[in-house]
Every structure is written in C-alpha cells, then in structure tokens.
Amino acid sequence: MSTNEHRKALLRKLSRNLMVSVPMMTVVAVAGFSAGSGAPFGLVPSAEAAQGEAEGEAKGEAEGSAKGEGEAEGRAEGEAEGRAEGEAEGEAEGEAEGEAEGVSASLKKAVRRPEDYTPYQGNVADLRAQGEKLFNDTSLSSNGLACATCHVNGGLYNPTFKNEYPHVVAMGQRDFGMDMVYLDEMVQICMVAPMAAEPLEWGSEELAALTEYSRVEQKKFIDKQ
Numbered sequence: 001m002s003t004n005e006h007r008k009a010l011l012r013k014l015s016r017n018l019m020v021s022v023p024m025m026t027v028v029a030v031a032g033f034s035a036g037s038g039a040p041f042g043l044v045p046s047a048e049a050a051q052g053e054a055e056g057e058a059k060g061e062a063e064g065s066a067k068g069e070g071e072a073e074g075r076a077e078g079e080a081e082g083r084a085e086g087e088a089e090g091e092a093e094g095e096a097e098g099e100a101e102g103v104s105a106s107l108k109k110a111v112r113r114p115e116d117y118t119p120y121q122g123n124v125a126d127l128r129a130q131g132e133k134l135f136n137d138t139s140l141s142s143n144g145l146a147c148a149t150c151h152v153n154g155g156l157y158n159p160t161f162k163n164e165y166p167h168v169v170a171m172g173q174r175d176f177g178m179d180m181v182y183l184d185e186m187v188q189i190c191m192v193a194p195m196a197a198e199p200l201e202w203g204s205e206e207l208a209a210l211t212e213y214s215r216v217e218q219k220k221f222i223d224k225q
C-alpha cells in the first residue's frame with residue numbers, strides 16, 4: 001500500500017473519530033481527499049502501517065477527546081478545521097515511523113490477552129449472529145476491508161486453522177512474535193494487521209461475537225477438508 005493510500009485510510013478513520021463533534025463533510029473538505037479509493041490488499045505492509053497508525057492515532061485521539069468537549073458546546077467550525085489538519089499531520093508522522101520499524105512493541109502487546117482478562121459471557125447463538133454481521137462490516141477496518149473480504153468461502157486461512165487453540169499461526173509468529181495464539185488473539189491480530197484498525201476492547205461483546213463467529217468459520221474450514 002502506498003503511503004498516500006494509507007494516509008487516506010487514516011484520514012477516513014480520523015474523520016469518523018471526529019464525527020461526533022465535527023460535521024463529516026467539513027473534515028473531508030479540509031483534509032482534501034475523497035472517500036472511496038480502492039481497497040488496498042497488502043498484508044505485511046499493512047501490519048507495519050498499522051503500527052504507525054496506532055501511534056499516530058494515540059496522539060490524535062488524545063487531542064480529539066480533550067478538545068472534543070468544547071466543540072460539542074458549539075464552537076466555530078473554523079477551529080475544528082484547524083484541529084483536523086493538525087491531527088492528520090500527527091497521524092502521518094506516526095505512520096512514517098511505523099513503516100520504518102515494523103510492528104511496534106505496543107501493538108504486539110495489544111493483541112495479547114491481558115492478565116486480568118475475562119471474556120464477555122453471552123448467549124452463544126446471539127454472539128454468532130452478531131459476529132456474522134461484524135465479520136461482514138467494513139466499518140470495523142480503516143481501509144475499507146471487512147473480515148469477509150479476505151475470508152469469503154474460507155479463503156486465506158492456512159491449514160493451521162484446523163488445530164485446536166491455542167496453536168501456532170504464521171502471521172502471529174512472524175509479525176507479532178507469538179509462539180501460540182488464542183482465537184480471540186487471532187481476531188485482534190487480523191484487526192490490527194490486515195484491517196489496519198485498533199484492537200477491540202478485551203472483554204467486549206464485539207470481540208466475543210467475532211471470536212464465536214470465527215469458531216463457526218473454523219468448523220466450516222475443517223468440514224471442507
């Protein structure tokens with residue numbers, strides 16, 4: 001993925017983050033891009049870019065939330081525009097750094113189960129249904145992809161997917177230094193690498209739903225062999 005394309009993806013995401021307080025079109029106009037460029041497909045490049053994004057976004061979001069409250073009270077739009085530009089630059093910088101260094105330590109940590117982790121508990125059938133929707137939802141990524149874009153008809157899975165979790169996954173080992181991967185960790189890896197998004201909240205219903213649905217995917221994958 002070219003730097004320019006990635007920057008556009010970041011900007012699209014940024015504009016979503018700001019949507020609460022700034023009208024979408026304002027940010028789009030200021031940032032000077034149009035939504036809807038082609039979906040980039042690089043895997044490792046996007047894993048690396050995701051790091052930069054995470055770094056850039058950490059800055060952007062911190063500013064965004066601190067300043068966002070004022071905006072809600074009805075400040076002039078001009079101010080919002082200035083900020084949108086500043087934050088976009090911050091992200092672009094983060095991205096440049098990220099691409100030079102590969103997956104960051106913080107991102108490697110973010111896809112690992114935290115120590116005090118309690119998965120969300122819910123009705124399995126409901127979680128699967130919700131997970132199937134999320135699996136097809138492009139708004140989960142920053143680059144226009146949905147999980148299903150890659151995994152439609154069981155595509156792109158490696159034979160390791162048949163194994164019981166936790167198990168070795170090439171992407172986890174190569175890009176994240178993980179010897180073993182739990183299924184929910186795999187969901188997070190695909191969130192931050194190919195989807196170039198932030199990991200889902202550990203313990204969230206969304207993560208549980210996507211994890212449950214991935215079990216359905218696994219069953220289909222095994223049955224197909």
Ligand code: HEC
Pocket residue numbers: 041042043135140145146147148149150151156157158159160161162169170171172186187190191194195210214
């Ligand atoms: C750009 C393409 C792409 C997208 C989008 C994507 N993945 Fe993946 N996914 C892959 C690839 C490639 C692999 C194989 C990784 C490997 O075996 O090293 C994989 C593997 C997996 C596996 C199986 C790993 C194993 O145990 O062998 C699961 C589960 C998975 N993805 C879930 C998801 C979920 C959930 C999403 C959406 C949040 C998603 N993927 C989005 C490319 C993608």
